[in-house]
Amino acid sequence: MNAIQAKGISKSYRERKVLKEIDLEVEEGDIFAIIGPSGAGKTTLLRILCSLQPPDSGTVAILGRQISFKATEDLQLRRRMSFISQKPIAFRNSVRENVAYSLKVRGVEDRKEMVDNALQHVGLLDLADNLGMTLSGGELQRMAFARATVYNPEVLILDEFTAHLDPYNIKMLEDALISYQKENGATILTVTHNMFQAKRIARTTAVMLDGQIVEQNDTATIFNNPTDERTGQFVKGEMIF
Amino acid sequence: MESDLLNVTLLSIFVSGTATLLASLLAIPLGCFFGMRKFRGKEVIRTITYTLYGFPPVVAGLVLYILLSNSGPLGSLQLLFTPTAMILAQTLLVVPIVIGLTMSAVSTTSKDYTETAIILGADSWRTARTVIHEARVGIISAVMIGFGRALAEVGAVMLVGGNIQWHTRVLTTAIVLETREGNFGYGLALGAILLTIGMIFFYLMKRYQDKGMLT
Numbered sequence: 001m002n003a004i005q006a007k008g009i010s011k012s013y014r015e016r017k018v019l020k021e022i023d024l025e026v027e028e029g030d031i032f033a034i035i036g037p038s039g040a041g042k043t044t045l046l047r048i049l050c051s052l053q054p055p056d057s058g059t060v061a062i063l064g065r066q067i068s069f070k071a072t073e074d075l076q077l078r079r080r081m082s083f084i085s086q087k088p089i090a091f092r093n094s095v096r097e098n099v100a101y102s103l104k105v106r107g108v109e110d111r112k113e114m115v116d117n118a119l120q121h122v123g124l125l126d127l128a129d130n131l132g133m134t135l136s137g138g139e140l141q142r143m144a145f146a147r148a149t150v151y152n153p154e155v156l157i158l159d160e161f162t163a164h165l166d167p168y169n170i171k172m173l174e175d176a177l178i179s180y181q182k183e184n185g186a187t188i189l190t191v192t193h194n195m196f197q198a199k200r201i202a203r204t205t206a207v208m209l210d211g212q213i214v215e216q217n218d219t220a221t222i223f224n225n226p227t228d229e230r231t232g233q234f235v236k237g238e239m240i241f
Numbered sequence: 242m243e244s245d246l247l248n249v250t251l252l253s254i255f256v257s258g259t260a261t262l263l264a265s266l267l268a269i270p271l272g273c274f275f276g277m278r279k280f281r282g283k284e285v286i287r288t289i290t291y292t293l294y295g296f297p298p299v300v301a302g303l304v305l306y307i308l309l310s311n312s313g314p315l316g317s318l319q320l321l322f323t324p325t326a327m328i329l330a331q332t333l334l335v336v337p338i339v340i341g342l343t344m345s346a347v348s349t350t351s352k353d354y355t356e357t358a359i360i361l362g363a364d365s366w367r368t369a370r371t372v373i374h375e376a377r378v379g380i381i382s383a384v385m386i387g388f389g390r391a392l393a394e395v396g397a398v399m400l401v402g403g404n405i406q407w408h409t410r411v412l413t414t415a416i417v418l419e420t421r422e423g424n425f426g427y428g429l430a431l432g433a434i435l436l437t438i439g440m441i442f443f444y445l446m447k448r449y450q451d452k453g454m455l456t
Contacts, residue, residue: 052356071365079362089353092375101371105363147361 001064003028003155003187004049009058011044018044019055020211026204031181031188033202033219035195036234041211042191043086046159049189050083062155079106081155086163088144090132095124098132099147106151118150119143122176138169145173149180156180158190162197174201195235199223207231245406250434253411256324256398257391260331264391265384268336272343272383273373277351287344293337301333302397309401322403327411330397335387342386346379347372381450385443392439412438 004026011019018041026032034042047053049060054069061067065077082102091098099118103111119125122142127135135143141161148156158177162170178201181188192198198205199219206216207228215228226232275286307313309321320326354375358368373380395413402409404418412435419428 050360052359071359075362075364078359082362083360085356089357091354091357091371102361105358105361105367151362 001028002026002061003030003063004032004189005061006045006049007059009045009048009055009060011041011048011053011055018211019048022058022211022213024049024206024213024216026187026189028187029181029185030204031178031202032190032204032206033198034189034191034206034208034213035193035198036191036208038193040208042193042208043159045208046083046157046189046191050081050157051078052083079151080153081157082148082151082153083157084141084144084148084159084161086160088140088147090135090140090143092133093131094129095119095132095135095143096128098143099150102147102151108151114150115146118146121149121180122146123172138165138172141165141169142173142176145176149176152184153186154184155187155189158188160192161190162192162194170197177201195223207234209234246431246434248407249410249412249415249431250438252324252409253392253413253435254438256327256411257331257388257394260328260391261335261384261388263328264332264335264339264387267332268339268387269343269380269383272340272380273347273369273376275340276344276347276376277355277369277372287341290337290341290344294341296334296337297396298330298334298394299396299400302330302400305330305333305397306400321401322405322409324402324409326401327398327409330401331391331394334394334397335391338390339383339387342383343376343380346376346383349379350376378450381446385446385450388442388446389439392435392442 002025004024006022006024009019009022010017022045024045034045036042048055049062051067051069051074059066062077062081067074067077091101096115096119099115100111103114108114116125116128119128122145124139124142124146127139132140132143145161162173165173174197177188180186190202202219204216205219205222206213207222207230208214209230215222215226215231222231223235226235275283305326306321308315309318309326310316320329351372354372355368358371363371393413395417398409398411399414399417402411402414404410404414412431416428416431419425419431
């Protein structure tokens with residue numbers, strides 16, 4: 001079964017067509033990467049999949065249920081998924097309170113153990129009582145990961161979640177992501193322009209160029225034996241924009 | 242003389258404090274609503290609100306005077322030349338400031354925090370509460386500036402209050418009177434009291450604001 005299914009997604013900003021009739025299917029339990037250069041439309045696609053903005057045309061189904069792009073109607077579905085942006089923000093309270101927020105909105109009463117486990121998972125338990133706003137970029141991203149996974153979402157969507165981070169934090173987050181997927185069987189969809197990251201973590205990879213998915217296959221095939229000429233150029237770093 | 246001074250000072254605090262409270266109760270929810278929602282005419286409301294920042298107090302006082310005078314539509318309430326009329330006048334002047342500044346604080350905070358709350362599973366009510374909570378530093382600033390406007394205001398309270406000794410005389414109207422009578426020293430002393438009240442209020446609010454920034 002597909003955890004994520006998008007059909008004919010198009011989106012324009014004024015005259016500029018950002019997404020052109022995109023079809024996307026992500027199988028349940030997969031770690032799926034979308035790679036492509038900046039400006040290819042990756043973030044816009046993710047925002048549509050997360051119901052943060054509607055497409056001009058096309059449909060999206062998550063876990064078999066169609067997104068209506070109406071906040072109240074999509075609430076129950078949104079509570080089964082999560083999203084981590086490139087630049088997450090911290091609420092003006094402690095790291096622990098930030099992570100507990102996701103549980104609070106779901107009415108979970110016994111939060112302490114779950115929050116501690118999530119923070120332990122990303123190596124932030126020692127900073128639990130610090131203010132979220134005082135964290136470094138890497139720590140903030142790890143806190144965002146804990147906040148997004150503390151309630152065990154079935155679908156986790158990530159937008160360049162390690163961009164601008166140092167190798168230590170990148171490794172820590174990638175390990176946390178892979179172990180989260182193994183433990184929970186969640187479906188992961190990540191967008192990155194870091195091809196090496198896609199190679200390291202993804203089972204399936206799609207290449208997105210100029211608002212279109214030009215090729216999708218298992219990750220090894222995309223990197224070693226691409227069928228589309230543009231994919232070959234992109235993964236070898238030969239594409240000139 | 243001393244009891245007169247005390248009476249004038251306490252009335253100033255009462256009138257401006259009550260006006261700020263009333264204005265905040267009305268303007269903070271409106272400012273939050275305008276700041277968070279997208280709707281047609283939002284920019285018109287924003288422009289009107291910002292224009293009213295500079296609403297001349299004496300004009301506000303005149304309008305209220307006409308409304309409250311015996312021949313006016315609200316004349317039967319017999320509020321002219323009472324502290325209640327002064328509170329209404331200052332409320333009129335503070336409302337646009339608190340609406341506008343709250344609207345700005347919430348708009349600035351809104352997009353990022355709204356999206357974060359939504360993706361973490363918050364419903365609409367919880368999302369609104371989160372955005373307001375995160376904008377609280379700006380909202381406190383709005384109240385502080387509103388109180389400053391009310392406390393320093395003279396034209397409107399002079400018109401609708403009448404500067405009646407023991408009844409509607411506040412620090413600003415007393416300063417006008419003392420200046421007219423040539424008691425510049427006493428007028429300056431009243432000014433110092435006015436500034437001190439403002440300073441104490443701003444200090445307390447700043448402490449609360451700093452706490453709001455950190456927790």
